[in-house]
Amino acid sequence: MNFRKYLLILIPYTWLLLLFLVPFIIVVKMSLSDTEMAIPPYYPYFTLSEGWQGIVNFFSELDFENYVFLAEDNLYWKAYLSSLKIALISTAFTLLIGYPIAYGMANAPPEWRPTLMMIIILPFWTSFLIRIYAWMGILSQEGFLNQFLLWTGIIDQPLTILNTNIAVYIGIVYTYLPFMILPIYASLEKLDISLLEAAKDLGCNRSQSFWLVTMPLSKAGVIAGCFLVFIPVLGEFVIPDLLGGADTLMIGTILWQEFFANRDWPVASAVAVVLLLLLMIPIILFQRSEQKQREAEQ
Amino acid sequence: MSETDKTTCFEPWNEVGKKPLIEFRGVSKKFGALTAIDNVSFNIYEREFFALLGPSGCGKTTLMRMLGGFETPSQGQIFIDGKDISTIPANQRSVNMMFQSYALFPHLTVADNIAFGLKRSDMPKSEIAGRVDEMIKLVQLGNLGGRKPHQISGGQRQRVALARSLAKAPKLLLLDEPLGALDKKLRQETQFELVDIQEKLGTTFVIVTHDQEEAMTVSSRIGIMDQGKLIQIDTPDRIYEAPNSVRVADFIGDVNLIEGNATTTADDKVIISWAEGQPTLTAQTTTNITDGAKVTFAIRPEKIAMTTDKPTDASNAIEGHIHDIAYLGNVSIYKVRLSSGHMIKAQAANTRRLSRRNYTWEDKVWLSWTDTAGIVLTK
Amino acid sequence: MKRFTWFNAVSLTLGFAFLYIPMLILIIFSFNSSKLVTVWAGFSTKWYVSLFSNDAFIDAAWVTLKVGFISSCAATVLGTMIAYIMVRGGRFFGRSLFSSMIYAPLVMPEVITGLSLLLLFISIGLDRGVFTIILAHTTFSMCYVSVVVSSRLASFDVSIEEAALDLGCTPFDAFKSVTLPIIAPAVISGWLLAFTLSLDDLVIASFASGPSSTTLPIKIYSSVRLGVSPEINALSTIMIAIVTFGVLTTSIISKRAIKRQRLEEEQAFKNG
Numbered sequence: 050m051n052f053r054k055y056l057l058i059l060i061p062y063t064w065l066l067l068l069f070l071v072p073f074i075i076v077v078k079m080s081l082s083d084t085e086m087a088i089p090p091y092y093p094y095f096t097l098s099e100g101w102q103g104i105v106n107f108f109s110e111l112d113f114e115n116y117v118f119l120a121e122d123n124l125y126w127k128a129y130l131s132s133l134k135i136a137l138i139s140t141a142f143t144l145l146i147g148y149p150i151a152y153g154m155a156n157a158p159p160e161w162r163p164t165l166m167m168i169i170i171l172p173f174w175t176s177f178l179i180r181i182y183a184w185m186g187i188l189s190q191e192g193f194l195n196q197f198l199l200w201t202g203i204i205d206q207p208l209t210i211l212n213t214n215i216a217v218y219i220g221i222v223y224t225y226l227p228f229m230i231l232p233i234y235a236s237l238e239k240l241d242i243s244l245l246e247a248a249k250d251l252g253c254n255r256s257q258s259f260w261l262v263t264m265p266l267s268k269a270g271v272i273a274g275c276f277l278v279f280i281p282v283l284g285e286f287v288i289p290d291l292l293g294g295a296d297t298l299m300i301g302t303i304l305w306q307e308f309f310a311n312r313d314w315p316v317a318s319a320v321a322v323v324l325l326l327l328l329m330i331p332i333i334l335f336q337r338s339e340q341k342q343r344e345a346e347q
Numbered sequence: 348m349s350e351t352d353k354t355t356c357f358e359p360w361n362e363v364g365k366k367p368l369i370e371f372r373g374v375s376k377k378f379g380a381l382t383a384i385d386n387v388s389f390n391i392y393e394r395e396f397f398a399l400l401g402p403s404g405c406g407k408t409t410l411m412r413m414l415g416g417f418e419t420p421s422q423g424q425i426f427i428d429g430k431d432i433s434t435i436p437a438n439q440r441s442v443n444m445m446f447q448s449y450a451l452f453p454h455l456t457v458a459d460n461i462a463f464g465l466k467r468s469d470m471p472k473s474e475i476a477g478r479v480d481e482m483i484k485l486v487q488l489g490n491l492g493g494r495k496p497h498q499i500s501g502g503q504r505q506r507v508a509l510a511r512s513l514a515k516a517p518k519l520l521l522l523d524e525p526l527g528a529l530d531k532k533l534r535q536e537t538q539f540e541l542v543d544i545q546e547k548l549g550t551t552f553v554i555v556t557h558d559q560e561e562a563m564t565v566s567s568r569i570g571i572m573d574q575g576k577l578i579q580i581d582t583p584d585r586i587y588e589a590p591n592s593v594r595v596a597d598f599i600g601d602v603n604l605i606e607g608n609a610t611t612t613a614d615d616k617v618i619i620s621w622a623e624g625q626p627t628l629t630a631q632t633t634t635n636i637t638d639g640a641k642v643t644f645a646i647r648p649e650k651i652a653m654t655t656d657k658p659t660d661a662s663n664a665i666e667g668h669i670h671d672i673a674y675l676g677n678v679s680i681y682k683v684r685l686s687s688g689h690m691i692k693a694q695a696a697n698t699r700r701l702s703r704r705n706y707t708w709e710d711k712v713w714l715s716w717t718d719t720a721g722i723v724l725t726k
Numbered sequence: 727m728k729r730f731t732w733f734n735a736v737s738l739t740l741g742f743a744f745l746y747i748p749m750l751i752l753i754i755f756s757f758n759s760s761k762l763v764t765v766w767a768g769f770s771t772k773w774y775v776s777l778f779s780n781d782a783f784i785d786a787a788w789v790t791l792k793v794g795f796i797s798s799c800a801a802t803v804l805g806t807m808i809a810y811i812m813v814r815g816g817r818f819f820g821r822s823l824f825s826s827m828i829y830a831p832l833v834m835p836e837v838i839t840g841l842s843l844l845l846l847f848i849s850i851g852l853d854r855g856v857f858t859i860i861l862a863h864t865t866f867s868m869c870y871v872s873v874v875v876s877s878r879l880a881s882f883d884v885s886i887e888e889a890a891l892d893l894g895c896t897p898f899d900a901f902k903s904v905t906l907p908i909i910a911p912a913v914i915s916g917w918l919l920a921f922t923l924s925l926d927d928l929v930i931a932s933f934a935s936g937p938s939s940t941t942l943p944i945k946i947y948s949s950v951r952l953g954v955s956p957e958i959n960a961l962s963t964i965m966i967a968i969v970t971f972g973v974l975t976t977s978i979i980s981k982r983a984i985k986r987q988r989l990e991e992e993q994a995f996k997n998g
Contacts, residue, residue: 053897058818061808061868065827068865072842079845146744149737156729157738165738167977172745175969176926178943178950179962183748186755186954191765193751226745242729284835286929291950301837308841318845321838332833417888437891438900450889454907464893498990515893 080318081111091315115319124303125320129327131298135214135289136282139221143278144271146222147229151270152263154230155237162238169234173227181220181291188216188292212294220288225281229274236270237263269342276335283331284324300324357567359392366429368393368519368551369414374423376409383409385575386423396545396552398562401572402598407555410572411521414553415444427519438467443517447524449508451496457507458483458492464515482510485544502533509541513548522554526561538564559599563587571595587647592726596645601680603651603691605644609636609723617723619644622687629662632723646721648680648694654713655705661715667691669710681706683714749966756959773960783961786945790925793856793941797863798920804864805871805920806913810901812872813879814887831869839866840933847934854936862934863924870923871916878912879905911980918976922969 082091093110119125154165172180187193188211195207210216240263248258286301293299300320307317359365367390376384383406391397399407412418413425416437424431432440443464452460461482465475483492486506491499496507505525512520525541526534542565545552556562562569563583570580571594579591590596593604605628607621617636619628621644628644636642658664667683670690674697681693693714706712759770777783808828815821831839843862847854886908890900906913928943935944942961949955 054815055818057807058811058815058824061804061811062820062824064804064865064868065824068843068846068861069827069831072846075845075849076838076842146741149733150741153730153734153738153741156731156734158730163977163981167973168742169745171970171973172749174922174973175749175966176943176946176962178926178928178946179752179965180748182946182950182954182958182962183752185950186959187748187751189954191762223744223748226741230741280833281835284837286835286837287947291947301835304837304841314845317841321841324835325838328833328835415888415892417891437888438894438896442892444889444892446885446889448883448885450883450885452886452890452904452908463890467894467899494994495990497987497994499994503994511889511893 076318076321078111079315080115080322081113082315083110083112083114084313084315090312115315116323118316119319119323124298125300125323128298128300128303129323132283132300133327135217135221135297135299136279139218139225139282140275140279142218143222143225143229144275147226147274148233148271150226151230151233151237154234155240166234169227169230177224178287180224181288184216184220184223184292185211188219211292212297214293214297216292216294217289217297217299220292221278221282221285224288225278228277232273232277233267233270236267236273240266269338272338273335276331276338280328280331280335283328357394359395360390360568365392367391367426368395368428369553370426370429371410372424372426374410374413374420374425376406376413376418377421382575384413384420387575387577388423389570389577389580391551391553393551394549395568396542396554396566398566398569399553399555399572400559400562400569400598401557403557405572406575407572408523411444411523411553411555414519415442415521416440441515441517442519442521443512443515444521444523445508445512445525447527449496449504449528451504451507451511453496455495456492457488457494457496457499460496460507461511461514463511468515478514482514485513485547486510501528502537505529505537509544513544513550516548517550519551519553522552524556525554527556527558534558534561535564541565571598573598589722590645590724593643593645593724596722596724601648601692601694603646603648605646605689607642607644609638609640609642611636611638616718617642619723622685622689625665625685625687625689626663628721629718630721630723631718634723634725636723636725640725643724644721645724646716648692649678650716650720651691651693652715653681653683653693653695653706654715655710657713658715662718663720664713664715665691666711666713669706669708669712672706672708681712683712752959753963753966756956756963758956758959761956773956774964777957777960777964780957782940783942783945783957786940786942789856789939790942793859793863793931794921794924797860797867797924798917800860800864801868801871801920802913802917805868805916806875806909808868808872809875809879810905813876814884828869828872831866832873836927836929840930843930844933854934855939858934858936859931859939859941862930863920863927866930867920867923871913871920874916874919875909875912878909882908 079091082093084091093107150169154162154169157165185192189195190207190209190211192211194210195204198204199207210219244262244266245258248262253261284301285299286305289297289299289302290305293302301324304317304320304324307313307320311317369391371387371389374384374387375382385406387410399410401407409418413420414427416432416435419433424433426432427440427442452463455463458479461479462475465478470478479492483489486509488503488506488510491503491507496504499507505528509525522541526537529537538561541552545565552565554562554565563586566583568580568582569586570577571586572578573594579586579595581589586595587599590599596602597604605619605621607619607628610618610620612618615631615633617630617632619630619642621628630644652658652661657666665685667685669681670684671682673680673682676697678694678696681695683691683693685691691714755766756773757769757771758766759772760767811818812825812828840862843858843865844854846852847858852858882905887900887905890904891897895903926943927941928947931941932944932947935941946958946961950958
């Protein structure tokens with residue numbers, strides 16, 4: 050029994066160690082190596098053929114040069130800050146748009162809700178790339194949006210939206226909207242309607258009972274939704290790459306360029322390690338708030 | 348075996364030298380810092396219907412799960428038929444369990460649920476169908492064999508669970524709150540059916556319940572558990588009439604508890620002085636009580652007679668006023684306030700119609716009882 | 727108390743319009759006869775014809791399906807194992823490391839996952855191709871499968887498994903004949919999720935793939951970077967149609983099953 054249990058554990062455990070933990074250690078090691086104009090394009094490489102001395106030499110060659118480089122070159126600073134800014138702003142917009150939708154779903158008659166839910170989830174199943182691509186056709190100079198605005202007469206010159214940060218915001222809000230709506234909807238749906246009736250009974254009008262009862266009780270869903278949008282957006286690559294322009298700086302795209310265009314693997318690895326450290330903060334905060342929520346429910 | 352046989356002859360726990368079917372020897376179970384079972388030793392005999400009764404969290408379910416093989420004792424041993432079963436896994440024990448949630452396999456039909464254990468036993472395939480039919484008849488499931496669990500009612504599910512756990516003809520059947528999910532009326536009917544089935548098959552049953560009425564109805568003996576300890580094991584009538592402690596007396600049924608100081612007399616009687624200005628109480632006892640010891644006198648409400656005039660022949664009589672009346676249909680409970688502030692409950696059967704009843708609020712009444720009606724407890 | 731207000735109706739309508747109009751436009755312009763994706767010039771299906779005669783797309787689609795199928799099957803097996811260990815496994819050495827390795831890929835940016843796997847493949851000298859994409863996809867999608875399956879396992883009455891053991895099953899037999907049939911819907915949705923994630927993935931596949939193995943997202947990405955093209959619209963339309971069909975049928979089937987079960991339960995209740 051015990052032997053079988055350990056065998057059952059061992060298979061996925063080994064898989065994750067080999068394909069998740071080890072690669073990550075390699076990234077950390079790579080970030081401490083030097084760039085070389087060679088194949089492979091870094092130094093030193095780990096080898097056992099030189100015995101113990103070789104291993105000692107290997108470790109003595111590792112240094113924090115790449116991190117110093119990241120700190121000194123303000124391109125990276127700007128990219129990290131700009132990623133944070135874009136993630137924050139787009140999370141706020143997603144919340145502003147997502148909350149009323151979740152609220153509408155929760156207030157809808159119960160027999161509609163599964164259908165509404167499906168309408169929200171359906172785009173999630175369709176290709177992410179295609180959904181971004183759809184906006185390229187809409188936001189371009191001669192795109193659908195500009196044609197529409199010209200036709201209504203609101204503008205007389207086509208607007209430049211594609212390849213700007215605005216397009217990036219639109220793309221992020223569009224793709225991450227379900228991640229915001231679903232947790233908020235889940236917390237609103239749990240809300241006991243008699244609480245609202247009690248608020249009304251005690252003299253609240255509709256908007257008072259919304260701000261005093263509904264909003265505080267959906268806080269957990271709002272927090273979860275914000276983290277679920279903020280965390281992946283911080284490392285986003287496809288959206289800024291396809292919808293953003295020259296002035297769109299995001300760390301995901303920088304990493305991609307360092308790796309594929311510049312073939313600077315050590316710097317790309319250092320960028321990745323710093324990005325992960327940066328991500329630890331929201332992830333830990335998120336875990337804490339989930340923990341608190343679970344404890345409160347018990 | 349008929350009902351009379353059972354009550355007159357079936358007392359294996361009193362037979363000298365009788366081998367128990369199950370023996371707990373100094374069993375303890377700890378979950379981390381929590382002690383769920385605290386050094387429990389007792390025996391259960393073949394053909395017994397043994398009830399483990401106690402409030403939730405007292406350890407009764409843990410004790411049963413050890414028999415089933417779902418928990419292992421931290422200390423001590425459990426023997427079935429003289430064999431230590433601590434190391435035998437659940438699937439190799441000749442013990443079956445009926446789960447509180449019934450745990451019916453939702454994807455299998457009633458018949459397949461019942462056949463589930465048989466297919467994993469050494470019973471020849473050709474005999475399985477016959478055995479399933481037999482079990483369906485035993486629990487009166489009629490023609491529901493082809494239904495899925497969600498297509499039958501709660502009471503029927505309970506029967507399927509029972510049939511499934513009995514199908515392999517286990518030496519021992521464990522029932523974890525088997526009737527907890529049924530409504531009161533159905534529960535009472537099913538209790539009697541359970542006793543019938545147990546007598547018909549002669550299988551040893553161990554039932555876990557928090558419902559004292561259920562325990563009293565079905566079992567040959569009851570083990571009362573509290574905080575991981577077995578505090579009394581006895582037949583239902585002895586548990587009720589002769590509890591060994593205040594906790595047992597208080598847990599089973601309704602009881603008046605009066606604390607006082609005992610004075611022993613020569614003829615096995617105890618005089619209890621318990622409140623200023625109140626006459627002392629006289630009670631018979633078989634336990635040894637030291638002079639001047641603190642004791643609790645326990646008396647059931649139905650053992651107390653209530654009269655308007657002071658009875659002349661009663662060994663105990665106290666005066667009070669009716670404070671409250673709870674009309675329960677067949678009986679009424681009267682709460683009588685004494686001049687000392689004590690509240691005593693007395694029960695009277697409503698043999699007459701309500702309008703002709705004698706007593707009402709604030710009436711002065713006398714409560715009286717014989718010296719054998721109550722019991723003197725020292726712990 | 728009336729709950730559904732005009733405000734709710736308007737926000738739902740606007741929200742759904744925002745979600746669906748871009749896809750509708752995409753679909754409409756896939757039938758445009760003009761090369762320009764933004765100017766309507768009449769109905770035509772010629773982009774579908776040219777898409778199907780484009781071998782590069784067909785090959786990429788084939789690679790994607792192959793990777794998706796194999797990796798989602800492997801991820802389902804491994805993910806179900808993980809879920810079972812996490813929910814039923816009790817304590818074992820290294821459990822907290824194990825659980826963080828399961829949750830980390832869910833929040834890890836794809837660029838980092840891709841980069842780390844690529845560096846691994848290079849350092850052990852594994853040639854990049856279909857096999858490495860399968861390894862990469864299995865690794866991240868098994869974590870998603872485990873989340874889906876463990877939530878089902880956690881809400882599952884443990885005494886049903888105990889009943890199976892009690893009736894003579896070995897632990898493996900109990901899993902096979904009781905647990906698995908009951909959690910099957912979650913396992914299937916886990917598989918579907920893994921399959922979709924694999925079909926959808928661009929970033930990790932870009933790192934893990936070699937020159938010989940181009941998946942559909944990689945192909946779409948490289949042609950989209952050059953600007954919008956009606957062929958991509960046609961391809962998108964096909965993909966949207968397949969997904970919509972799949973999601974609608976499964977939801978209708980499961981809705982019917984739930985309805986039937988509820989009816990039967992009511993019936994059973996009435997019959998006492």
